[in-house]
Amino acid sequence: MKRDRDFTKNVGYFRNEYQIQYIIDGERYYFESGIRCVKMAAGSVAFIDKRRIPKLNIIGGRYHDRILIEIKEAEFAPICQAVGIDMERVFSQRCGVFQTGKCEEIRDVFEKIEKTITDRGTEQRELRLRMLILNLLVCSSQLEKFREKNFHSASMQGSLEKQKRVCMIADYLAGHYEEHENVDELAGRFYMSRSYLCRIFKEVTNFTVSEYVNLFRIAASREYLLNREMTMTEIANRLGFNSLTYFERVFKQLMSVTPGEYRKQYLGARGKRRD
Incomplete structure (x- = not known):
C-alpha cells in the first residue's frame, strides 16, 4: 500500500481484525493512548491486537510504502491451532512497534510476503501466503530485541x-x-x-x-x-x-x-x- 504524499486522512479507522504492518519506506506514527507515540520508519514492524484497537492507531507521517496484513481470526485461528500457535496470545504479547531497521532476516520475510501478494498468477498463492504469515507468527519472539522502548522518538520532542x-x-x-x-x-x-x-x-x-x-x-x-x-x-x-x-x-x-x-x-x- 503506497501513499505518494504526506498522510492527510481526515478520520481515524477501526478494524476488527489482527494486523501486522511493515514500513518499506517513508514514515507513520503509532499512537497508544496514555503510553506512547513513536515514529515508524523503514524497517518498522507493528503487531496490532484487535482487542486493543480502540486504544491504538497508526496515523500521520509523510509519504509511505508499507505492507498491511489483516488476519481474520475465524479463518486463521484453526490453522494456527493445527501447528500449535495460540494466535490470541501472540498478538497480546507482541502488540506494539519493533524497530528492525535493516535487519536482513526480517526484511527477507516481508519481501517474500510482498512477492507472493503481487504474484497473482502463481498457483497456490493463498496457501503460500498463509504459510509465510504462520512462519512470521512462529518467529515473532525474535522481534523482542527490536521492541521500541522509548515513549517518544527524538524527532518528536518538540511536541512532547x-x-x-x-x-x-x-x-x-x-x-x-x-x-x-x-x-x-x-x-x-x-x-x-x-x-x-x-x-x-x-x-x-x-x-x-x-x-x-x-x-x-x-x-x-x-x-x-x-x-x-x-x-x-x-x-x-x-x-x-x-x-x-x-x-x-x-x-x-x-x-x-x-x-x-x-x-x-x-x-x-x-x-x-x-x-
Whole structure:
C-alpha cells in the first residue's frame, strides 16, 4: 500500500481484525493512548491486537510504502491451532512497534510476503501466503530485541507536551465513555479551550473526540450483545448513546453489520460450537 504524499486522512479507522504492518519506506506514527507515540520508519514492524484497537492507531507521517496484513481470526485461528500457535496470545504479547531497521532476516520475510501478494498468477498463492504469515507468527519472539522502548522518538520532542496532554484526555475518555460529558465540559476539566482541545486531539489521534469515545462504546457493546437478556435499547442507554437509532448507525458504520446481525451471527456461532 503506497501513499505518494504526506498522510492527510481526515478520520481515524477501526478494524476488527489482527494486523501486522511493515514500513518499506517513508514514515507513520503509532499512537497508544496514555503510553506512547513513536515514529515508524523503514524497517518498522507493528503487531496490532484487535482487542486493543480502540486504544491504538497508526496515523500521520509523510509519504509511505508499507505492507498491511489483516488476519481474520475465524479463518486463521484453526490453522494456527493445527501447528500449535495460540494466535490470541501472540498478538497480546507482541502488540506494539519493533524497530528492525535493516535487519536482513526480517526484511527477507516481508519481501517474500510482498512477492507472493503481487504474484497473482502463481498457483497456490493463498496457501503460500498463509504459510509465510504462520512462519512470521512462529518467529515473532525474535522481534523482542527490536521492541521500541522509548515513549517518544527524538524527532518528536518538540511536541512532547501536546502528546502528553492528549494522552491524558484519551485515558480519561477510555474510563468514562459511558458518560454524557460534552466537549465543553471536557475542555473545562483539562483547563483548555474547546477549539484547542479539538484541534490537538485530532492532530495526535486522527479521531475527533466523539469518534474516539464511540470506538470504546462499540467495543463494549460487542460484549453486551452476547448477553441475550439485554435489549438493544438497554445497551444503547448503558453506553451513553442518546438514542437507539444513533447506536445502530455508529455500530453499522464501524462494524459493517447492524447490532442485531452481530448478535445473531456470534450467538449462532457459539451455539454451534456447543453442539
